[in-house]
Structures are given as structure tokens and as C-alpha cells.
Amino acid sequence: MSTRPVCVLVGAPGSGKTTVGEELATRLGVGFRDTDADIEQLAGKPIPDIFVDEGEEHFRTLERAAVAAALASHAGVLALGGGAVLAEENRAALIGHTVVHLSVELPDAVRRVGLGAGRPLLALNPRATLKHLMEQRRPLYAEVATATVVTDGRTPPELAAEIAALLKP
Numbered sequence: 536m537s538t539r540p541v542c543v544l545v546g547a548p549g550s551g552k553t554t555v556g557e558e559l560a561t562r563l564g565v566g567f568r569d570t571d572a573d574i575e576q577l578a579g580k581p582i583p584d585i586f587v588d589e590g591e592e593h594f595r596t597l598e599r600a601a602v603a604a605a606l607a608s609h610a611g612v613l614a615l616g617g618g619a620v621l622a623e624e625n626r627a628a629l630i631g632h633t634v635v636h637l638s639v640e641l642p643d644a645v646r647r648v649g650l651g652a653g654r655p656l657l658a659l660n661p662r663a664t665l666k667h668l669m670e671q672r673r674p675l676y677a678e679v680a681t682a683t684v685v686t687d688g689r690t691p692p693e694l695a696a697e698i699a700a701l702l703k704p
């Protein structure tokens with residue numbers, strides 16, 4: 536029997552995939568998984584260290600493998616990294632899944648990620664980099680999403696409740 540996540544969360548860094556995902560999983564009484572945590576466990580080091588030691592391309596290779604493995608084996612809530620949608624392979628793998636795009640505009644995203652700690656792509660200039668990433672990725676999040684939830688000005692518990700209602704058959 537095949538297993539699939541009840542919900543996959545995509546969105547920009549700071550959209551709340553990890554935070555809202557944990558909240559949603561608790562609310563639904565299911566497990567939570569985050570491909571970033573899977574990658575760190577497999578690599579045996581934090582994401583910033585992977586970027587420094589092996590580079591972004593290597594991180595993306597690990598990410599493609601982590602996304603495929605989690606989609607095939609995790610039955611709960613799954614959060615992806617913000618850049619997972621860049622790979623055509625990942626976008627194709629998401630077809631047929633329940634994919635919720637947590638949308639966020641620049642002011643809230645910037646406030647939430649602060650100086651970008653733990654997010655190597657944002658290490659230099661968080662606001663300008665986020666602006667660019669969000670413009671580049673907006674169509675990709677829209678392409679894979681089966682639903683979009685606006686997160687600006689809303690709390691993680693409110694968002695988890697809204698997504699739980701969306702998931703009801």
C-alpha cells in the first residue's frame with residue numbers, strides 16, 4: 536500500500552512551513568517531517584555547513600533525494616525547504632499530492648527571518664535576497680499548490696486551524 540503525506544507545505548523562507556507544519560501535525564495527531572531536518576540528519580551537519588563545505592548544488596542533490604523519500608514514505612504533514620520547487624523533478628513529484636502554499640509578502644517574511652540565521656542564501660542581504668527569491672519562485676509555488684493560504688498578520692495556530700479545515704473531506 537502506498538503512503539502519502541496528508542499535506543505538503545511549500546512557500547518562501549519565513550512563510551512558516553516548519554512552524555505551522557508542526558502545529559498542524561499536532562492538531563491532526565499525525566507525524567511531522569521536514570526535508571531540511573532529513574537532509575541535516577543524513578549529512579550529519581547543519582544546512583549552513585553543507586553550503587560552506589560542499590556548495591548549494593550538493594545541497595539541492597540531497598534535497599531532491601529527501602523530497603522523493605519523504606513523499607513516498609511519510610503519512611503525516613511534510614514541510615519542504617523554500618527552494619525545493621526550483622527543481623523540475625520535485626515539482627513533477629508533487630503532482631497528485633495535497634500541496635498547500637503558505638504565501639507571505641516581503642514585510643512579514645523579512646521580519647520573520649531576521650538576519651537569516653541558519654539560512655545560508657540569506658546570509659548576506661536578507662531583504663534584497665528574499666525579494667529576488669520570492670519574485671523568482673512565486674510562479675513555481677503557484678504551479679505546485681492545490682491551495683494557497685495567506686499567512687501575513689496571522690498566527691501559526693490560526694493558520695493550522697485554517698489548513699485543517701481545508702483538509703477535511
Ligand SMILES: Nc1ncnc2c1ncn2[C@@H]1O[C@H](COP(=O)(O)OP(=O)(O)O)[C@@H](O)[C@H]1O
Pocket residue numbers: 546547548549550551552553554555617647648686689690691694
Ligand atoms: N504566522 C507567523 N506569524 C509570526 N511569526 C511566524 C509565523 N510563522 C512562522 N513564524 C516565525 O518565523 C520564523 C520562520 O518560521 P519557519 O517556520 O522556520 O519558516 P519556514 O520554514 O517557512 O522558513 C520563526 O521564527 C517562526 O517562529
Ligand SMILES: O=C(O)C1=C[C@@H](OP(=O)(O)O)[C@@H](O)[C@H](O)C1
Pocket residue numbers: 546547548549552553571582615616617618619653654655656668
Ligand atoms: O529558500 C531556500 O532555497 C532554502 C530554504 C531553507 O528552508 P526554509 O524555507 O524552511 O527556510 C533551506 O532549505 C535552505 O536554507 C535553502
Ligand SMILES: [Mg+2]
Pocket residue numbers: 552553554569571614615616
Ligand atoms: Mg523551514
